[in-house]
Amino acid sequence: MAKISKIQVNLNDIKIVPINSKYNRDLIDFKTEITELKSFLIDDALENQNQKISLTFLWFYKDQLIGYVSLLNDKINLEGNLKTYFKEKDVLYKSLPALKIGRLCVHDSFRRMGFGRLMMVFVIQKAELIGDNIAGCRFITLDAKRNTKKELDSIYFYKDIGFKVLKERKKGTTPMYFDLKIY
Numbered sequence: 135m136a137k138i139s140k141i142q143v144n145l146n147d148i149k150i151v152p153i154n155s156k157y158n159r160d161l162i163d164f165k166t167e168i169t170e171l172k173s174f175l176i177d178d179a180l181e182n183q184n185q186k187i188s189l190t191f192l193w194f195y196k197d198q199l200i201g202y203v204s205l206l207n208d209k210i211n212l213e214g215n216l217k218t219y220f221k222e223k224d225v226l227y228k229s230l231p232a233l234k235i236g237r238l239c240v241h242d243s244f245r246r247m248g249f250g251r252l253m254m255v256f257v258i259q260k261a262e263l264i265g266d267n268i269a270g271c272r273f274i275t276l277d278a279k280r281n282t283k284k285e286l287d288s289i290y291f292y293k294d295i296g297f298k299v300l301k302e303r304k305k306g307t308t309p310m311y312f313d314l315k316i317y
């Protein structure tokens with residue numbers, strides 16, 4: 135049993151599968167007030183996967199679709215403080231490889247129960263798997279969706295996990311990164 139914030143989750147009740155047309159009914163029932171994240175799931179996620187643009191993992195809890203995360207490859211251009219940091223370590227490349235979280239969403243009725251954090255652990259494990267076995271991967275990147283309502287402003291969720299701001303922006307999205315080397 136993993137004790138997460140508000141419910142006891144038996145990890146055996148969680149099923150993680152790549153998106154597939156057999157789950158179309160579950161996609162329709164998925165509820166999020168962020169309409170763009172619902173339409174991505176319904177209209178784009180499978181097509182992007184077929185086009186090898188991103189891979190979407192569906193998260194089921196007791197057979198209900200409670201979240202999804204889409205991943206793709208990325209890089210960070212080294213500028214400013216990051217450039218200085220790596221220069222001091224004699225790393226002089228212009229950019230470094232990363233795994234990007236393209237989309238991440240937890241069903242409205244399952245928020246603040248710890249699932250988002252579990253999904254982030256899953257992504258960190260995937261990035262480490264890639265970095266240790268397949269190809270260099272130094273960072274996880276994402277564009278955090280900003281919202282004037284704090285409970286919907288995802289930047290706090292990511293900061294809590296250890297992500298840092300790559301570029302300051304007040305509105306829209308804020309690019310963030312997580313350094314896998316210091317994890």
Ligand SMILES: CC(C)(COP(=O)(O)OP(=O)(O)OC[C@H]1O[C@@H](n2cnc3c(N)ncnc32)[C@H](O)[C@@H]1OP(=O)(O)O)[C@@H](O)C(=O)NCCC(=O)NCCS
Binds near residue numbers: 139279291294
């Ligand atoms: C952001 C999101 C993925 C977080 O998932 P979640 O399952 O609700 O998060 P968790 O329950 O794992 O949260 C773990 C901790 O992160 C922090 N946290 C989560 N959301 C937060 C918020 N909006 N503001 C401040 N802290 C937050 C809290 O410390 C929380 O622990 P607590 O509930 O004990 O205080 C989810 O709320 C969501 O799907 N939001 C809408 C879509 C979205 O913004 N996606 C991100 C796109 S980049």
